[in-house]
Amino acid sequence: MLLVNQIRENFARVLAGLQKRNFPNAEAVLNQAVSLDELRKSTQTERDQIQAESNAISKEIGILMREGKAEEAVKIREKTAELKVQIKDLEDQYSSAEEELRLLLYTIPNVPHTSVPAGKSAEDNEIVLESGIIPTLFEGKLPHWELIKKYDIIDFDLGVKITGAGFPVYKGKGARLQRALINFFLDEALAAGYMEVQPPILVNEESGYGTGQLPDKEGQMYFAAADNLYLIPTAEVPITNLYRDVIVAEQDLPIKNVAYTPCFRREAGSWGAHVRGLNRLHQFDKVEIVQITHPDQSYQTLESMSDYVQGLLKKLELPYRVLRLCGGDMGFTSALTYDMEVYSAAQERWLEVSSVSNFETYQSNRLKLRFKGEDKKTQLAHSLNGSALALPRIVASILENNQTPDGILMPKVLHSYLGFDKI
RNA sequence: AGAGAGUUGGGUGAGUGGCUUAAACCAGCAGUUUGCUAAACUGUCGUACGGGUUAUUCCGUACCGGGGGUUCGAAUCCCCCACUCUCUGCCA
Numbered sequence: 001m002l003l004v005n006q007i008r009e010n011f012a013r014v015l016a017g018l019q020k021r022n023f024p025n026a027e028a029v030l031n032q033a034v035s036l037d038e039l040r041k042s043t044q045t046e047r048d049q050i051q052a053e054s055n056a057i058s059k060e061i062g063i064l065m066r067e068g069k070a071e072e073a074v075k076i077r078e079k080t081a082e083l084k085v086q087i088k089d090l091e092d093q094y095s096s097a098e099e100e101l102r103l104l105l106y107t108i109p110n111v112p113h114t115s116v117p118a119g120k121s122a123e124d125n126e127i128v129l130e131s132g133i134i135p136t137l138f139e140g141k142l143p144h145w146e147l148i149k150k151y152d153i154i155d156f157d158l159g160v161k162i163t164g165a166g167f168p169v170y171k172g173k174g175a176r177l178q179r180a181l182i183n184f185f186l187d188e189a190l191a192a193g194y195m196e197v198q199p200p201i202l203v204n205e206e207s208g209y210g211t212g213q214l215p216d217k218e219g220q221m222y223f224a225a226a227d228n229l230y231l232i233p234t235a236e237v238p239i240t241n242l243y244r245d246v247i248v249a250e251q252d253l254p255i256k257n258v259a260y261t262p263c264f265r266r267e268a269g270s271w272g273a274h275v276r277g278l279n280r281l282h283q284f285d286k287v288e289i290v291q292i293t294h295p296d297q298s299y300q301t302l303e304s305m306s307d308y309v310q311g312l313l314k315k316l317e318l319p320y321r322v323l324r325l326c327g328g329d330m331g332f333t334s335a336l337t338y339d340m341e342v343y344s345a346a347q348e349r350w351l352e353v354s355s356v357s358n359f360e361t362y363q364s365n366r367l368k369l370r371f372k373g374e375d376k377k378t379q380l381a382h383s384l385n386g387s388a389l390a391l392p393r394i395v396a397s398i399l400e401n402n403q404t405p406d407g408i409l410m411p412k413v414l415h416s417y418l419g420f421d422k423i
Numbered sequence: 424a425g426a427g428a429g430u431u432g433g434g435u436g437a438g439u440g441g442c443u444u445a446a447a448c449c450a451g452c453a454g455u456u457u458g459c460u461a462a463a464c465u466g467u468c469g470u471a472c473g474g475g476u477u478a479u480u481c482c483g484u485a486c487c488g489g490g491g492g493u494u495c496g497a498a499u500c501c502c503c504c505a506c507u508c509u510c511u512g513c514c515a
Contacts, residue, residue, distance in 0.1 A: 044473050048484040055484090058496040062441035077495045084495085247470090368471095378470085 001105040001212075001366055003380075004037045017111035020118050020327035029108060036101040043097060047090035054083045106215060110362040112327050113299075113336035119326030125339070126326065131310070132319030134343050135401050143346045144396040145277030147403060148174065151423050154278070154395075166267070166282035173423050177398075177410075178285060180417035181391055182260050185287035185312065189258035189388060192308055194289055197259045199238030202229040207241040210367045212333040222264045231264040235288035236385045243292055244367040247378055253371060254301060255292040258388070260285065278392035279351065286390040290383070292369065295361070298382035299336070302358045305386045306338045309354045312389055315413045318397055319343040321350065335360045342393065346400035351393040356386030399423075 007014050007030055018026035057080050064073040117126045148154035153174025159167040170178050186196060208214035208230055213221060222231040232238060239257050248255065263286050289308070293301045306322065313320045325337040334357040341350035361380040364370070370378045402409045408423040415421050 041473065044484080048473065051485090052483055054495080058494095059441080061495050065441070073495080080495045 001102075001362065002108055002111065003361065003365055004033055004101065004105065006111075006361075008034050008037070014111050018109070020112050020116060021109055021330065022120060022328050023109060029104065033101060033104055033108070036097055036104065040094060040097040040101060043090055043094040047087060047094055050083055050086050050090065054080055054087065057083075109332045110335050110359065112330060113358070115324065116330065116336055117324065117326045120328040121326075122329050124326040125329055126324040128322040128324050128338070130319075130321040131314070132317070132343075134319045135345050137345050137401075137403065138405060140405070141346045141400070141403060143277065144344070144399045147346075147399045147408065148277070151408070153177070153423060156277075164282070166280070168278070168281065173418075173420065176418055176420075177395060177414075177423075178391060180414050181389075181394065182285060182287060183417050184414060185388060186258065186260055188312060188315075189287065189289055192256075194256040194258035197239055197242070197257050199235060199242070199259055199261065201232050201238070201261050201264075202227075203232055203237050203241065204229060207237055207244070210241045210244045211237050211363055212366065213237060216332055220266050222266060232261060233265050234263050234387075235259040235261040235286065236290060239288065239290045240363060240367065240369075240383055240385065243369045243381075243383075246369055248292070248369075248371045248381070250294065250371050250373045253292060253294050253381065254297065255290075257290045258287060259290075260287045262286075263390075278396040281392055284390060284392045287388050288385060289388045290385045292364075293382050293384065294371070295379070295382050298358050298360065298384060301382075301384055302336060302338070302356065305356045305384060305388075306340075309340055309356060309386055309388050313340060313342060313353075316394065316398065316411045317413075318394070318401065318411075320353075331355075331357065333357075333359050333362050335362065340389075342397045344393070344397040344400050346403070347396075351397060353393045353397075354387040354389050356384070358382065358384045 002014070011030065011034075015026055015030055018030070023029075057076055061073045061077060064070070064076075117124060119125065142150065145156075151173070153171055155169045155171055156165075158169040159165075162169065190196060202224060205214065205228065208221070213230075213233060217233075221233055223229075224231070238261075239259050242257070243255070262283055264283050265281075267280060267282060289305060291301050291305065310320065310322065320340055320342045323339040323341065325334075325339060330337050337355055337357040339352050340354040340356070342353050343349075344351050360382050363383045364380040367383075369381050369383065371381045372378050398411065399408055402411070406422075410418055410421050410423070412421075
Protein backbone atom coordinates (compact mmCIF):
# COMPACT_ATOMS: atom_id res chain seq x y z
CA MET A 1 0.00 0.00 0.00
CA LEU A 2 0.97 3.62 -0.38
CA LEU A 3 2.62 5.48 2.48
CA VAL A 4 0.41 8.20 3.85
CA ASN A 5 3.45 10.50 4.00
CA GLN A 6 3.96 9.85 0.32
CA ILE A 7 0.38 11.00 -0.31
CA ARG A 8 0.73 14.13 1.80
CA GLU A 9 4.10 15.20 0.47
CA ASN A 10 3.46 14.46 -3.21
CA PHE A 11 -0.26 15.04 -3.31
CA ALA A 12 -0.42 16.39 -6.88
CA ARG A 13 1.80 13.68 -8.29
CA VAL A 14 -0.10 10.87 -6.55
CA LEU A 15 -3.41 12.34 -7.67
CA ALA A 16 -2.27 12.60 -11.29
CA GLY A 17 -1.04 9.01 -11.15
CA LEU A 18 -4.31 7.65 -9.82
CA GLN A 19 -6.21 9.58 -12.46
CA LYS A 20 -4.03 7.94 -15.11
CA ARG A 21 -5.36 4.66 -13.75
CA ASN A 22 -8.92 5.97 -13.91
CA PHE A 23 -9.21 5.48 -10.16
CA PRO A 24 -12.61 6.92 -9.20
CA ASN A 25 -12.91 9.82 -6.72
CA ALA A 26 -9.14 9.98 -6.42
CA GLU A 27 -8.98 13.45 -4.93
CA ALA A 28 -11.66 12.81 -2.31
CA VAL A 29 -10.06 9.52 -1.27
CA LEU A 30 -6.61 11.09 -0.94
CA ASN A 31 -7.99 13.99 1.07
CA GLN A 32 -9.73 11.57 3.37
CA ALA A 33 -6.50 9.63 3.89
CA VAL A 34 -4.61 12.78 4.82
CA SER A 35 -7.28 13.98 7.25
CA LEU A 36 -7.57 10.55 8.90
CA ASP A 37 -3.83 10.65 9.41
CA GLU A 38 -4.07 14.12 10.96
CA LEU A 39 -6.73 12.83 13.32
CA ARG A 40 -4.61 9.83 14.20
CA LYS A 41 -1.61 12.01 14.97
CA SER A 42 -3.41 14.56 17.12
CA THR A 43 -5.15 11.78 19.04
CA GLN A 44 -1.86 10.05 19.65
CA THR A 45 -0.21 13.21 20.94
CA GLU A 46 -3.01 13.75 23.45
CA ARG A 47 -3.15 10.12 24.51
CA ASP A 48 0.61 9.90 24.99
CA GLN A 49 0.62 12.96 27.24
CA ILE A 50 -2.09 11.60 29.50
CA GLN A 51 -0.48 8.19 29.53
CA ALA A 52 2.80 9.81 30.61
CA GLU A 53 1.01 11.54 33.48
CA SER A 54 -0.57 8.28 34.54
CA ASN A 55 2.74 6.46 34.37
CA ALA A 56 4.35 9.11 36.57
CA ILE A 57 1.65 8.69 39.23
CA SER A 58 2.02 4.92 39.21
CA LYS A 59 5.70 5.28 39.74
CA GLU A 60 5.13 7.64 42.64
CA ILE A 61 2.71 5.18 44.22
CA GLY A 62 5.36 2.51 43.99
CA ILE A 63 7.87 4.70 45.81
CA LEU A 64 5.38 5.67 48.53
CA MET A 65 4.38 2.05 49.11
CA ARG A 66 7.98 1.06 49.51
CA GLU A 67 8.49 3.83 52.04
CA GLY A 68 5.41 2.68 53.92
CA LYS A 69 3.37 5.81 53.23
CA ALA A 70 0.23 3.94 52.28
CA GLU A 71 -2.14 6.80 53.09
CA GLU A 72 -0.48 9.19 50.67
CA ALA A 73 -0.46 6.49 48.02
CA VAL A 74 -4.20 5.99 48.33
CA LYS A 75 -4.70 9.74 48.01
CA ILE A 76 -2.90 10.12 44.68
CA ARG A 77 -4.31 6.87 43.39
CA GLU A 78 -7.70 8.55 43.13
CA LYS A 79 -6.34 10.89 40.47
CA THR A 80 -5.66 8.01 38.11
CA ALA A 81 -9.31 6.97 37.84
CA GLU A 82 -10.20 9.93 35.65
CA LEU A 83 -7.04 9.58 33.59
CA LYS A 84 -7.86 5.95 32.88
CA VAL A 85 -11.21 6.90 31.42
CA GLN A 86 -9.62 9.54 29.24
CA ILE A 87 -6.91 7.17 28.03
CA LYS A 88 -9.42 4.49 27.18
CA ASP A 89 -11.49 6.98 25.24
CA LEU A 90 -8.53 8.38 23.28
CA GLU A 91 -7.20 4.89 22.70
CA ASP A 92 -10.47 3.90 21.05
CA GLN A 93 -10.43 7.03 18.89
CA TYR A 94 -6.84 6.37 17.91
CA SER A 95 -7.48 2.74 17.00
CA SER A 96 -10.52 3.49 14.92
CA ALA A 97 -8.75 6.29 13.03
CA GLU A 98 -5.80 4.02 12.37
CA GLU A 99 -8.00 1.14 11.28
CA GLU A 100 -10.09 3.34 9.02
CA LEU A 101 -6.95 4.77 7.44
CA ARG A 102 -5.46 1.32 6.91
CA LEU A 103 -8.61 0.02 5.24
CA LEU A 104 -8.75 3.10 3.05
CA LEU A 105 -5.11 2.71 2.01
CA TYR A 106 -5.83 -0.90 1.02
CA THR A 107 -8.27 0.40 -1.58
CA ILE A 108 -5.76 2.76 -3.23
CA PRO A 109 -3.67 1.24 -6.03
CA ASN A 110 -0.02 1.99 -6.67
CA VAL A 111 1.00 5.22 -8.40
CA PRO A 112 2.06 4.50 -11.99
CA HIS A 113 5.54 5.41 -13.17
CA THR A 114 5.70 8.53 -15.40
CA SER A 115 6.36 6.38 -18.44
CA VAL A 116 3.05 4.53 -18.06
CA PRO A 117 0.70 5.55 -20.88
CA ALA A 118 -2.80 6.75 -20.09
CA GLY A 119 -5.57 4.44 -21.19
CA LYS A 120 -8.51 2.36 -20.16
CA SER A 121 -8.00 -1.15 -21.46
CA ALA A 122 -5.63 -3.59 -23.13
CA GLU A 123 -6.14 -1.75 -26.45
CA ASP A 124 -4.33 1.27 -25.03
CA ASN A 125 -1.18 -0.64 -24.11
CA GLU A 126 1.97 0.57 -25.83
CA ILE A 127 3.83 -1.88 -28.03
CA VAL A 128 7.49 -1.42 -27.13
CA LEU A 129 8.93 -3.85 -29.64
CA GLU A 130 8.28 -6.92 -31.73
CA SER A 131 10.86 -9.60 -32.35
CA GLY A 132 11.11 -12.84 -34.30
CA ILE A 133 9.39 -14.07 -37.42
CA ILE A 134 5.77 -15.12 -37.42
CA PRO A 135 5.73 -18.48 -39.22
CA THR A 136 3.54 -19.19 -42.21
CA LEU A 137 1.95 -22.56 -41.59
CA PHE A 138 0.78 -25.20 -44.02
CA GLU A 139 -2.80 -25.79 -45.07
CA GLY A 140 -4.42 -27.96 -42.41
CA LYS A 141 -2.65 -26.41 -39.44
CA LEU A 142 -4.35 -27.12 -36.12
CA PRO A 143 -4.85 -25.12 -32.93
CA HIS A 144 -3.06 -26.62 -29.94
CA TRP A 145 -6.24 -28.10 -28.43
CA GLU A 146 -6.48 -30.28 -31.52
CA LEU A 147 -2.75 -31.04 -31.61
CA ILE A 148 -2.69 -32.33 -28.06
CA LYS A 149 -5.41 -34.83 -28.94
CA LYS A 150 -3.79 -35.83 -32.20
CA TYR A 151 -0.49 -36.64 -30.48
CA ASP A 152 -2.10 -37.66 -27.15
CA ILE A 153 0.15 -35.50 -24.99
CA ILE A 154 -2.26 -33.47 -22.88
CA ASP A 155 -5.64 -34.78 -21.74
CA PHE A 156 -8.33 -32.42 -20.50
CA ASP A 157 -11.00 -35.11 -20.21
CA LEU A 158 -8.86 -37.14 -17.83
CA GLY A 159 -8.31 -33.97 -15.81
CA VAL A 160 -12.06 -33.48 -15.57
CA LYS A 161 -12.40 -37.02 -14.28
CA ILE A 162 -9.72 -36.58 -11.65
CA THR A 163 -10.42 -33.00 -10.63
CA GLY A 164 -12.46 -30.77 -12.94
CA ALA A 165 -12.22 -28.37 -15.86
CA GLY A 166 -8.95 -26.48 -16.16
CA PHE A 167 -6.80 -29.21 -14.59
CA PRO A 168 -5.14 -30.96 -17.53
CA VAL A 169 -3.20 -34.23 -17.35
CA TYR A 170 0.13 -34.16 -19.19
CA LYS A 171 1.11 -37.51 -20.67
CA GLY A 172 4.19 -39.02 -22.26
CA LYS A 173 6.05 -36.44 -24.33
CA GLY A 174 3.65 -33.80 -23.03
CA ALA A 175 4.77 -34.45 -19.46
CA ARG A 176 8.41 -34.54 -20.53
CA LEU A 177 8.03 -31.21 -22.33
CA GLN A 178 6.74 -29.69 -19.08
CA ARG A 179 9.70 -31.02 -17.13
CA ALA A 180 12.15 -29.92 -19.81
CA LEU A 181 10.81 -26.37 -19.82
CA ILE A 182 10.93 -26.13 -16.02
CA ASN A 183 14.52 -27.35 -15.92
CA PHE A 184 15.54 -25.10 -18.80
CA PHE A 185 14.01 -22.04 -17.13
CA LEU A 186 15.60 -22.83 -13.76
CA ASP A 187 19.03 -23.43 -15.28
CA GLU A 188 18.85 -20.17 -17.19
CA ALA A 189 17.90 -18.27 -14.04
CA LEU A 190 20.74 -19.85 -12.09
CA ALA A 191 23.16 -18.80 -14.81
CA ALA A 192 21.79 -15.26 -14.53
CA GLY A 193 22.61 -15.19 -10.81
CA TYR A 194 19.29 -16.07 -9.22
CA MET A 195 19.21 -18.32 -6.15
CA GLU A 196 16.80 -21.19 -6.45
CA VAL A 197 14.12 -21.55 -3.78
CA GLN A 198 11.48 -24.20 -3.22
CA PRO A 199 8.76 -22.51 -1.20
CA PRO A 200 5.53 -23.93 0.22
CA ILE A 201 2.64 -23.68 -2.17
CA LEU A 202 0.10 -23.09 0.57
CA VAL A 203 0.39 -19.79 2.42
CA ASN A 204 -1.24 -18.20 5.43
CA GLU A 205 -3.35 -15.08 5.51
CA GLU A 206 -0.47 -12.79 6.49
CA SER A 207 1.44 -13.74 3.37
CA GLY A 208 -1.63 -13.01 1.25
CA TYR A 209 -1.78 -9.52 2.72
CA GLY A 210 1.97 -9.06 2.37
CA THR A 211 2.01 -9.18 -1.41
CA GLY A 212 -1.42 -7.65 -1.90
CA GLN A 213 -3.57 -10.63 -2.94
CA LEU A 214 -5.63 -9.94 0.16
CA PRO A 215 -7.98 -8.30 0.79
CA ASP A 216 -8.36 -7.54 -2.92
CA LYS A 217 -8.43 -10.89 -4.70
CA GLU A 218 -9.86 -13.17 -2.06
CA GLY A 219 -12.22 -14.93 -4.46
CA GLN A 220 -9.44 -15.75 -6.92
CA MET A 221 -7.48 -18.03 -4.62
CA TYR A 222 -8.28 -21.58 -3.60
CA PHE A 223 -8.72 -21.76 0.14
CA ALA A 224 -8.13 -24.74 2.43
CA ALA A 225 -10.72 -23.82 5.06
CA ALA A 226 -9.84 -26.47 7.63
CA ASP A 227 -6.38 -25.00 8.05
CA ASN A 228 -6.94 -21.41 6.95
CA LEU A 229 -4.42 -21.65 4.12
CA TYR A 230 -4.49 -20.35 0.56
CA LEU A 231 -3.11 -22.17 -2.47
CA ILE A 232 -0.68 -19.79 -4.14
CA PRO A 233 -1.74 -18.07 -7.37
CA THR A 234 1.94 -17.41 -8.12
CA ALA A 235 5.32 -18.08 -6.49
CA GLU A 236 5.57 -14.32 -6.01
CA VAL A 237 3.55 -14.76 -2.82
CA PRO A 238 5.76 -17.18 -0.85
CA ILE A 239 9.05 -15.86 -2.24
CA THR A 240 8.43 -12.18 -1.61
CA ASN A 241 7.07 -13.02 1.84
CA LEU A 242 10.37 -14.67 2.72
CA TYR A 243 11.47 -11.09 3.28
CA ARG A 244 8.45 -9.96 5.29
CA ASP A 245 9.53 -8.19 8.51
CA VAL A 246 13.14 -8.33 7.46
CA ILE A 247 15.78 -5.60 7.54
CA VAL A 248 18.53 -6.58 5.12
CA ALA A 249 22.00 -5.11 4.90
CA GLU A 250 22.47 -2.77 1.98
CA GLN A 251 25.39 -4.80 0.64
CA ASP A 252 23.12 -7.85 0.34
CA LEU A 253 21.05 -6.05 -2.29
CA PRO A 254 19.97 -6.96 -4.86
CA ILE A 255 18.40 -10.19 -3.67
CA LYS A 256 17.64 -12.43 -6.64
CA ASN A 257 15.47 -15.52 -6.17
CA VAL A 258 13.89 -17.95 -8.59
CA ALA A 259 11.35 -20.67 -7.94
CA TYR A 260 9.38 -23.19 -9.86
CA THR A 261 5.91 -23.84 -8.45
CA PRO A 262 2.53 -24.90 -9.62
CA CYS A 263 0.07 -22.00 -9.50
CA PHE A 264 -3.61 -22.19 -8.68
CA ARG A 265 -6.24 -19.72 -9.82
CA ARG A 266 -9.97 -19.99 -9.47
CA GLU A 267 -10.42 -17.55 -12.38
CA ALA A 268 -13.94 -16.91 -11.18
CA GLY A 269 -15.94 -15.22 -13.89
CA SER A 270 -13.13 -14.90 -16.42
CA TRP A 271 -13.98 -17.68 -18.86
CA GLY A 272 -14.99 -16.56 -22.31
CA ALA A 273 -14.68 -17.24 -26.01
CA HIS A 274 -10.88 -17.10 -26.20
CA VAL A 275 -9.99 -19.32 -23.30
CA ARG A 276 -9.91 -22.73 -24.91
CA GLY A 277 -7.29 -25.34 -24.28
CA LEU A 278 -4.17 -24.17 -22.51
CA ASN A 279 -5.02 -20.49 -22.75
CA ARG A 280 -6.46 -20.41 -19.24
CA LEU A 281 -6.14 -23.05 -16.53
CA HIS A 282 -6.90 -23.46 -12.84
CA GLN A 283 -3.56 -25.15 -12.25
CA PHE A 284 -0.43 -24.40 -14.24
CA ASP A 285 3.33 -24.39 -13.85
CA LYS A 286 5.47 -21.32 -13.70
CA VAL A 287 9.04 -20.32 -12.98
CA GLU A 288 9.06 -16.96 -11.24
CA ILE A 289 11.92 -14.52 -10.68
CA VAL A 290 11.87 -12.04 -7.79
CA GLN A 291 14.28 -9.25 -6.98
CA ILE A 292 14.59 -7.02 -3.94
CA THR A 293 16.60 -3.92 -4.80
CA HIS A 294 17.79 -0.55 -3.62
CA PRO A 295 15.25 2.13 -4.63
CA ASP A 296 17.82 3.75 -6.93
CA GLN A 297 18.29 0.52 -8.86
CA SER A 298 14.78 -0.80 -9.38
CA TYR A 299 14.03 0.62 -12.81
CA GLN A 300 17.38 -0.49 -14.15
CA THR A 301 16.58 -3.90 -12.69
CA LEU A 302 13.16 -3.92 -14.33
CA GLU A 303 14.80 -3.41 -17.72
CA SER A 304 17.30 -6.19 -17.08
CA MET A 305 14.50 -8.56 -16.04
CA SER A 306 12.61 -7.67 -19.19
CA ASP A 307 15.73 -8.35 -21.26
CA TYR A 308 16.23 -11.64 -19.44
CA VAL A 309 12.69 -12.84 -20.22
CA GLN A 310 13.08 -11.77 -23.85
CA GLY A 311 16.28 -13.79 -23.99
CA LEU A 312 14.35 -16.91 -22.99
CA LEU A 313 11.80 -16.33 -25.74
CA LYS A 314 14.58 -15.86 -28.29
CA LYS A 315 16.22 -19.11 -27.22
CA LEU A 316 12.89 -20.86 -27.62
CA GLU A 317 12.66 -19.29 -31.10
CA LEU A 318 9.23 -17.83 -30.44
CA PRO A 319 8.03 -14.60 -32.05
CA TYR A 320 7.10 -12.15 -29.32
CA ARG A 321 6.26 -8.58 -28.54
CA VAL A 322 6.72 -6.44 -25.45
CA LEU A 323 3.94 -4.21 -24.15
CA ARG A 324 4.11 -1.38 -21.70
CA LEU A 325 0.79 -1.64 -19.89
CA CYS A 326 -1.39 1.43 -19.74
CA GLY A 327 -2.78 2.86 -16.52
CA GLY A 328 -6.11 1.12 -16.90
CA ASP A 329 -4.68 -2.35 -17.60
CA MET A 330 -1.95 -2.48 -14.97
CA GLY A 331 -2.19 -4.61 -11.87
CA PHE A 332 -3.32 -2.96 -8.64
CA THR A 333 0.06 -3.13 -6.94
CA SER A 334 2.38 -2.33 -9.84
CA ALA A 335 4.08 0.94 -10.75
CA LEU A 336 5.26 -0.23 -14.17
CA THR A 337 4.57 -3.50 -15.95
CA TYR A 338 5.89 -5.01 -19.16
CA ASP A 339 3.91 -7.87 -20.63
CA MET A 340 5.55 -10.30 -23.00
CA GLU A 341 3.26 -11.94 -25.53
CA VAL A 342 4.13 -14.76 -27.91
CA TYR A 343 2.40 -15.26 -31.22
CA SER A 344 0.40 -18.41 -31.46
CA ALA A 345 0.31 -19.13 -35.16
CA ALA A 346 -2.71 -21.38 -35.43
CA GLN A 347 -4.92 -19.33 -33.16
CA GLU A 348 -3.48 -16.29 -34.91
CA ARG A 349 -3.32 -14.25 -31.76
CA TRP A 350 -0.86 -12.97 -29.19
CA LEU A 351 -0.78 -14.78 -25.83
CA GLU A 352 0.56 -13.24 -22.62
CA VAL A 353 3.34 -15.43 -21.27
CA SER A 354 5.08 -13.10 -18.85
CA SER A 355 4.43 -10.02 -16.82
CA VAL A 356 7.40 -8.17 -15.33
CA SER A 357 6.64 -5.50 -12.74
CA ASN A 358 8.24 -3.01 -10.42
CA PHE A 359 6.20 -2.48 -7.27
CA GLU A 360 8.53 0.17 -5.86
CA THR A 361 7.62 0.35 -2.12
CA TYR A 362 3.99 -0.72 -2.53
CA GLN A 363 4.63 -4.30 -1.40
CA SER A 364 7.58 -3.58 0.88
CA ASN A 365 5.49 -1.11 2.89
CA ARG A 366 3.05 -3.86 3.79
CA LEU A 367 5.78 -6.45 4.14
CA LYS A 368 7.94 -4.15 6.27
CA LEU A 369 10.78 -5.13 3.98
CA ARG A 370 13.55 -2.67 4.64
CA PHE A 371 17.28 -2.26 4.35
CA LYS A 372 19.82 -0.45 6.46
CA GLY A 373 22.14 1.77 4.47
CA GLU A 374 25.60 3.17 5.12
CA ASP A 375 24.00 6.08 6.97
CA LYS A 376 22.39 3.58 9.41
CA LYS A 377 18.94 4.71 8.33
CA THR A 378 16.40 2.04 7.59
CA GLN A 379 14.26 2.55 4.51
CA LEU A 380 11.90 0.53 2.39
CA ALA A 381 13.40 -1.57 -0.38
CA HIS A 382 11.83 -2.00 -3.81
CA SER A 383 10.40 -5.33 -4.94
CA LEU A 384 10.05 -6.66 -8.47
CA ASN A 385 8.96 -9.89 -10.05
CA GLY A 386 8.35 -11.52 -13.36
CA SER A 387 7.31 -14.79 -14.91
CA ALA A 388 10.25 -16.54 -16.47
CA LEU A 389 8.15 -18.18 -17.69
CA ALA A 390 4.59 -19.48 -17.37
CA LEU A 391 4.34 -22.79 -19.17
CA PRO A 392 0.91 -23.38 -20.73
CA ARG A 393 0.89 -20.67 -23.37
CA ILE A 394 4.54 -21.31 -24.15
CA VAL A 395 3.60 -24.92 -24.77
CA ALA A 396 0.61 -23.82 -26.86
CA SER A 397 2.74 -21.64 -29.10
CA ILE A 398 5.58 -24.16 -29.42
CA LEU A 399 3.05 -26.77 -30.50
CA GLU A 400 1.23 -24.49 -32.92
CA ASN A 401 4.17 -22.60 -34.42
CA ASN A 402 6.38 -25.65 -34.95
CA GLN A 403 3.81 -28.06 -36.34
CA THR A 404 4.52 -29.77 -39.65
CA PRO A 405 2.53 -32.43 -41.49
CA ASP A 406 5.04 -34.94 -40.06
CA GLY A 407 5.07 -33.88 -36.44
CA ILE A 408 5.95 -31.02 -34.12
CA LEU A 409 9.57 -29.87 -34.03
CA MET A 410 11.00 -29.00 -30.63
CA PRO A 411 13.18 -25.90 -30.11
CA LYS A 412 16.86 -26.82 -30.31
CA VAL A 413 17.60 -25.49 -26.87
CA LEU A 414 15.27 -28.09 -25.33
CA HIS A 415 16.63 -31.17 -27.12
CA SER A 416 19.10 -32.13 -24.43
CA TYR A 417 16.43 -31.66 -21.76
CA LEU A 418 13.79 -33.62 -23.69
CA GLY A 419 15.74 -36.54 -25.04
CA PHE A 420 13.78 -36.21 -28.31
CA ASP A 421 13.48 -33.52 -30.96
CA LYS A 422 10.03 -34.12 -32.39
CA ILE A 423 6.58 -35.04 -31.19
C1' A B 424 -4.49 -36.70 17.22
C1' G B 425 -3.47 -37.13 22.92
C1' A B 426 -0.30 -35.67 27.22
C1' G B 427 3.49 -32.54 29.08
C1' A B 428 6.99 -28.42 28.65
C1' G B 429 7.99 -23.95 26.37
C1' U B 430 8.06 -18.88 23.23
C1' U B 431 12.27 -12.67 26.42
C1' G B 432 16.67 -7.96 21.88
C1' G B 433 20.92 -10.26 15.91
C1' G B 434 22.21 -15.10 19.11
C1' U B 435 22.50 -17.70 24.08
C1' G B 436 19.82 -16.63 28.33
C1' A B 437 18.35 -14.35 33.68
C1' G B 438 14.09 -12.19 35.32
C1' U B 439 6.90 -14.70 40.02
C1' G B 440 3.53 -7.51 40.55
C1' G B 441 6.92 -1.45 41.77
C1' C B 442 15.56 0.06 42.50
C1' U B 443 13.74 -3.54 35.36
C1' U B 444 15.57 2.31 32.90
C1' A B 445 14.99 -6.05 30.69
C1' A B 446 20.85 -8.53 33.93
C1' A B 447 24.92 -11.26 31.97
C1' C B 448 27.54 -13.40 27.97
C1' C B 449 28.31 -13.85 22.58
C1' A B 450 28.11 -11.47 17.84
C1' G B 451 28.24 -6.47 15.47
C1' C B 452 30.05 -1.30 15.43
C1' A B 453 33.60 2.73 17.24
C1' G B 454 37.97 3.82 19.93
C1' U B 455 42.60 2.67 22.84
C1' U B 456 46.69 -0.49 23.37
C1' U B 457 49.79 -4.62 22.19
C1' G B 458 51.10 -5.87 17.48
C1' C B 459 49.52 -9.00 12.69
C1' U B 460 46.13 -16.60 10.92
C1' A B 461 44.86 -12.36 16.56
C1' A B 462 43.86 -10.77 21.68
C1' A B 463 42.73 -7.39 25.81
C1' C B 464 40.27 -3.07 27.58
C1' U B 465 36.65 1.02 27.10
C1' G B 466 32.41 2.76 24.92
C1' U B 467 28.26 1.84 21.82
C1' C B 468 24.57 -1.29 20.12
C1' G B 469 16.44 -2.61 18.75
C1' U B 470 11.74 -1.22 16.13
C1' A B 471 7.49 1.82 15.28
C1' C B 472 4.53 6.11 16.00
C1' G B 473 4.10 11.09 17.90
C1' G B 474 6.06 15.93 19.73
C1' G B 475 9.93 19.74 20.13
C1' U B 476 14.55 21.30 17.80
C1' U B 477 16.86 21.14 13.25
C1' A B 478 24.39 21.70 13.40
C1' U B 479 23.22 17.75 16.20
C1' U B 480 19.90 15.53 18.83
C1' C B 481 16.23 15.73 22.94
C1' C B 482 11.40 14.24 25.00
C1' G B 483 6.94 11.11 25.15
C1' U B 484 4.21 6.52 24.05
C1' A B 485 4.03 1.45 22.67
C1' C B 486 6.48 -3.22 21.87
C1' C B 487 9.24 -9.59 26.14
C1' G B 488 4.91 -15.11 20.33
C1' G B 489 -0.43 -12.63 18.95
C1' G B 490 -5.07 -10.79 21.06
C1' G B 491 -8.03 -9.59 25.35
C1' G B 492 -8.54 -9.00 30.83
C1' U B 493 -7.22 -7.92 36.29
C1' U B 494 -4.37 -3.72 38.73
C1' C B 495 -2.69 2.91 40.53
C1' G B 496 1.20 -0.23 38.20
C1' A B 497 2.16 -6.54 34.26
C1' A B 498 7.79 -9.75 30.77
C1' U B 499 5.70 -11.44 35.65
C1' C B 500 -1.29 -12.92 37.45
C1' C B 501 -5.98 -14.64 34.48
C1' C B 502 -8.53 -16.01 29.63
C1' C B 503 -8.38 -17.13 24.25
C1' C B 504 -5.33 -18.17 19.99
C1' A B 505 -0.83 -19.37 17.16
C1' C B 506 3.71 -21.68 16.97
C1' U B 507 8.00 -24.76 18.87
C1' C B 508 10.02 -28.94 21.54
C1' U B 509 9.53 -33.91 24.11
C1' C B 510 6.85 -38.48 24.67
C1' U B 511 2.81 -41.57 22.74
C1' G B 512 -0.05 -42.67 18.33
C1' C B 513 -0.33 -42.47 12.97
C1' C B 514 2.42 -42.03 8.46
C1' A B 515 5.72 -41.15 2.74
